[in-house]
Amino acid sequence: MLRQYELVERVQSYDPNADEAMLNRAYVYTVQKHGTQKRASGDPYFSHPVEVAGLMTDLKLDQDTIITALLHDTVEDTLATIGEVEELFGGDVARLVDGVTKLSKIEAMPENERAAENLRKFLLAMSEDIRVLLVKLGDRLHNMRTLHYIKSPEKRARIARETMDIYAPLAERVGMYEYMREMQALAFEQLEPEAYGTITGRLEQIRSQDGGQVDAIALAIKQALAEAGLKVEVVGREKHPYSIWKKMAERHVSFEQITDIMAFRVIAESDDDCYRALGVLHRTWQFIPGRFKDYVSTPKTNGYRSLHTALIYENSMRVEVQIRTRDMHQTNEYGLAAHWAYKQGDRPDGQVGWLRDLIEIVDASHDAEELLEHTRLAIYQDRIFAFTPKGALFQLPKGSTPVDFAFAVHTDLGAQTVGAKINGRHMPLRTVLHNGDVVEIIKGKAAEPQLSWLGFVVTGKARASIRRAVRQKERSEVAELGTLMFEEIAGRLPTKIGKKAIREAVKRLGLDDAEELMYAIGAAQLDDREVMEALVPGSTAQLPDEPDWPRQERAISIVGLTPGVGFQLAQCCHPVPGDRIVGIRKPGEGVEVHAIDCLTLASGIDHDWLDLSWGKRSQGAIGRVRATLYDRPGTLAELAGIFAKNLANVMHIAQTQHDPPFQVYEVDLEVQDVAHLTRVLSALRASDAITQAERI
Structure with missing residues (x-):
C-alpha cells in the first residue's frame, strides 16, 4: 500500500503545483473515516481507496481526481456526508464523490434491475464528468485484483460477469486497453476456471519450449526495419488467455489451430515512419490478405490509432504486428486518461460523443432488460466504417443496416427514414453495410419508425428509438x-x-x-x-348490470360499385369499416374488397382495381386477430371474457401454435368497425394473460 508521502510525491512528480496540504488532508481523512474496517482479504479497508488513488497517479490525473479516489467510499461506507466533503475539499470533489457514490446504493435490487440501475446512474454521472468513469474503472480494477478473497462463489461470479459485460467494454470505449485486458483476464479466471487453467497451462508450456523464439522474431523485425533506415523499438508478447479463448469460441477451433498467438508491437518515431515500416514488413514477409487495418488515418471512436497487419513468418508461422508512434501508444493504452487536461480546460469531448448515444438510450429504455440489451450493443466494439454522401465518417457495429446508419447520424433522420441508397444504388433497408459504403438516407416528413425494423437493426440506439x-x-x-x-x-x-x-x-x-x-x-x-x-358520483346507482344499448346488426354497403354488382370482403385481409379499401374485379366472380395494405395486393394482381369506400351506414364485419397467451389454466377463459366484455362476437377460433410456455390462437371476430377492433386489441394487450395481440 502507498504511504502518504509516496502518494504526494507521485502527484507532484507530474503536477508540481499540486496542493500538498490538501492531498495530505484527504489521505488522513479516508484513514480516519474507515478506521478499523477490514476488507475480505483482512487488510485495512482504507488500503483500497489508497490503491485506487495510486492507479489514478499512474494515469497522471489531476489533483481533484486523486482526492476523489481517496474519498470515493467514505460517504457510502462511513459516517461522512457530501456536505462535509464539500466543506473540506471543495465543490468539484464533492460532485465527483457523489457521482461515484450513487452507483453503489442498489444492493437490494434483483440482479438484472441492479445491473441496469447501476448502469443508468453510471452513464448519467459520467456524461457530466468523465472523471467519474475513470475513478470507477480504477475502483473496479482493484476490486477484481482482490476478488479471490471473497468466499461466496456466487458473489464472485456476479461481480466477474458485471465486469465482463459492462466495465471492460467501457474501458475499451474510452481507450483504456490496459484496464480492459486485465479486467477481462481476471473475470475470465472466475467465470471459466477450467478454460483459463487449460489455456494458461498451454501458454506456459509454449513459453518453456520457446527457446527464445519471440525475442528472435522481434530482433528480425527490428533488423529489417533498421536496414531500411528506420529507428524503431520492437516488443513481442503473447496474447492474453481471454483473447485466445474468445478467438477459439468465435472460430470454433482448438488451441492448436490458433496460429497467431504471438503479437509484436513496433514503436516508430512519426506517422510517416509507421507507413514506411509497414511497407518494409510487407516486402520482407508475406502479409495475410484481409488482416490489414489502418486506424491511423481512420481512428476508432475512442481515439485508438495504430496500423495492424498479420505476416507469415518462417515455417508458415503467423504473427500479428501493430505499428504506432510513442504518443499513439500512450493514448492507446490509457485512452482519455492519457491526455486529460483539466487545468487548461481542454476536455476531449470529441472522443466521448458516443456517450450522448448512451444517454439517449437511457432515456428511451422501457425497463431493466431493455436498458442492458441496448447498452451492451452500444458499448461492444466490432466496427465497420460508412460515409455520408458529403464524406462524414460514422463507425457502426458489424451487421449494421441503413436504418442503424440513419439513427447514428441523427435520431430525427432515423425516424424519418423511408429508403436508402448504398453506393448510389437503391437498396432495401435491411441490407447489411460493409466497410467504406457511402450511404444516402431518403427521408419523408410524414414517415415514422416501423416495428418491423426491430427484426434487422443491430445498434442499441436504433432499437431504443424504434421501441420508444x-x-x-x-x-x-x-x-x-x-x-x-x-x-x-x-x-x-x-x-x-x-x-x-x-x-x-x-x-x-x-x-x-x-x-x-x-x-x-x-x-x-x-x-x-x-x-x-x-x-358524476352516484350516477351509476340506477343503471342495469348489462349495457342497455342494443347491439347493431351487420350492414355493409360499398361506395364506388356499379349498382347491382355483387361483392365480397377478402378473406386474406378481413377489411372492416374504417379501413381504406380497394376492389379487385374478377371475371365471373364480382368484386373482391381488400384493405389497401393487403399483402395479396403487394404481390401483384393482374386484374382491374377499383377505388372504393364504405357506405355511411356500414357497420359490422369480420376482423381476424392473433393472440399469444401464456400456457396456463384460465388464460383462454380470460381471452373469451375480454371478447364478451367488449361486445365482439367470436365467429371462429383456432389454436395455430403450441410452444410452451406459449399458445397462439387466431380468432375471427364480428366487430362494428376499426375503432371497435382497436378497442378489443387494446384490451387484449392490457391483459396479464396475453403476451401479444395483433390484427391479421
Missing part, C-alpha cells in the same frame, strides 16, 4: 380511441361534463392528467361504470 416511437404511437392511438369512447360515455350522463368534472374525475381515479384518463379508457383499464361514477 412505437410505444408512443400505440399510446397515442389508444388515447385517441379513449377520447371517442369518453364522449360516448359522457353523453349517457344526466349532466353536461366540463373540464372541472374531468379534473375531479382524474383525481378520484388516482391518475395524473386527462390524457392518462383517455388512455386508460381506450386500453380497457377502466370500464364505463367506473368512468361515469368518477365524473
